[in-house]
Amino acid sequence: MTVTYDYAGKSVLVTGGTRGIGAGIAAAFQAAGADVTICARTAPERAVSERAVSERAVSERAGSERGRPGWRFVQADVRDPEQVDRLIGGFDRLDVVVNNAGGSPHAPVDGTSPRLHARVIELNLTAPLxxxxxxxxxxxxxxGAVVMIGSASGARPSPGTSAYGAAKAGLHHLARCLAAEWAPLVRVNTVVVGLAATQEASDHYGGRTDLDDQAIPAGRMATPADVAAVCLWLAAPGYVTGAEVRVDGGGEVPAWRHLV
Structure with missing residues (x-):
């Protein structure tokens, strides 16, 4: 069975959409016919000048106006209210926002900078708000609809990334609050992502490449396409709001299972 979505004529914003899960989400919406805007602090191709990016965006947008889905890149740090105003001010219409920008370095609470933890919380909680x-x-x-990209780190202990886990837990709750506050005009849902196979996965998981069968009941990490498929469903018109959809392959196998 194949599920398809028609987002023709819809305008979609994906924050942090230049790489990893965000890039996969952006590609899925574009493939479904949407006009997609991605934003990040740096351009998708570091070697491309701002002028070249702008020229390509114009070209892609023109293609959209001729009936093909287009995309554009806007450089913005979504932790900065003024840059968020500039980003959103560039839209005449907006149907879907995917708050994907996020992440954290390994940062144990003891001995690390308070400013680092504050910036992690700003990126993963304040920015989506x-x-x-x-x-x-x-x-x-x-x-329209808002889709928050949450994390399993916000639903269980997250040693080494405590500020990130706390921010994601806050994000999950923020989504439920906004869903209640903005219903029935705007739906707000969360995709709770578990272990995921992205460019940063090997660094994040300590270089281990053998975690799939040991840690995940489904036998593999989530891919950007797995997350994107849920985003397409949650962003489509419907009844569901205030929901958390787990994309984690059945959860994480507890460590004691490997000790008995």
């Missing part, structure tokens, strides 16, 4: 808040009038006008 700012983007959603600024986008709300456009989303309300279109009957």
């Amino acid at each position: 700012l983007v959603s808040q600024r986008a709300y009038p456009l989303l309300a006008a279109s009957g």
